[in-house]
Amino acid sequence: MTLVTDVRLRRVLDSRGNATVEADVLTEEGGFGRAAAPSGASTGEYEAIELPAAEAIAKAREDAIPRLVGEVHAGNQREVDAALAAADGTDDFSGIGANSAVAISMAAAKAGASVTGAPLYQHLGGTFRGNTFPIPLGNIVGGGEHAADATDIQEFLAAPVGAPSVSEAIFANAAVHGKVHDILVDRDEPAGKGDEGAWAPSIDDAEAFEIVDEATTAVADEVGFEIRFGLDVAAAEMYDEDEGGYVYSDTVRSTEEQVEYIADLVREYDLKYVEDPLDEDDYEGFADLTEQVGDRTLVCGDDLFVTNTDRLGDGIQQGAANSILIKPNQIGTLSDAFDAIELAVENAYGHVVSHRSGETEDATIAHLAVATDAPFIKTGAVAGERTAKLNELIRIEDNAV
C-alpha cells in the first residue's frame, strides 16, 4: 500500500469528441496511475450520475481530493473508494460526479499496482489470474441510440465461443466486421459506422440478422471454430407505455409479444447472448424470457441492473436474467463494481465486463475482466478506443503488460 500524495484531474476528449474526466493518482514510492471515465448514450435510468466534465472536476477538487491526498493508500481500493463515497455524500455520486469518481478509483488502482510491480489484473484479481480469458463480444452492426437511421436493435454482437485463444477470438471478430462490409457492398448498401465502430447501414433488423448470420458462418468456416452471435436490444430506449409497448420502425410490440419475439430469435439464430431484451423496470418480463430460453442463452441485464447490487439482488430473487453487464461508471467505483460481480458469481449469474459507447484509450476494463475471470467482455470489434482494450487483452495473454 502506498500513500496518495497527489490527484490531478483534467478534461480530455472521448471518442464522440465530448469532454470527459481523466485522473492521475501519484503516491509515495513513485506510484502513478492514470485513468479516464467513459460515457454512455443509451444510459439506464438508475445509473450513477455523470456531471459535465468541468463541473465534476471542480466538485472533486473541492470535496474529494482533500480526503484522498495524504489520507488514503492506493492499493487499498476499499479505503480509496470509501473516501470517494464519503466526499460525494449522495447515493448516486451526483455530488462529485460518477465520472470523477470512476476515473479516480481506476487511477488509484493503477497507482497501487505500479508500486507492487504487478500487472493491474493481478493486483485486482490475485497472482494466479491471467490464465483464462473472456470471450470478446464484438459489435458488428448497430443502430438504436448509437447511430441514426440504422437498425432498431442497438447492437449485433459476434461471439467467437469456440476460439482457442483470446487473440484468435479478437481477430475473428474483426474478420466478421470486415465480412459484413463485403456483404453490404455486394448488396449495394452503403454504410457508415456508429459510435462503437459497428456498421450502421440503413437496413431493417431482419436484414441485419441475415447479414450477420451469413458473415459469422463464413468466418467460422474460414477460421475453423464456432462463432455465434448475440444482441444488445437496449429495449428501454424503445419502450413507450403510451404507445403500447416496444416501438420498432415497422410495428409496436406489447410486452408479451416482445418476449415471444426475442425467444423466437434466440431459437431461430441460436443466439448466444441477449442483453436488455426488455425495459429496465420489467423484472417480470426478464424472468419470463429467462424461464423460456435461459438454459440456452445468456439473458443479460444492463440498464436493468446498472452494476448495482440492490437491483441485481432483486433480479436474483425474481429469476430475472442470468447474467449482468458490468460498467464501473454506472455505479461509480471499482469496489462497487467488484461487489456486483461477487454477488453475481455467488448466485451463478454470469458477468460481462463492458465498455461504454463513449470511450477513451483507457484499457482498465480489459484488466478488470481478466482479474474477475469474466466469461465475456463487450468492448467493440474495431476503432482505436475499442482496440485499446482488445490489444491490451492480447498483451495480457502474451504476458507483455
Ligand SMILES: C=C(OP(=O)(O)O)C(=O)O
Ligand atoms: C455500451 C452500451 O451503450 P451505452 O454506453 O451507450 O450505454 C450498452 O448499452 O451496452
Ligand SMILES: [Mg+2]
Ligand atoms: Mg446495453
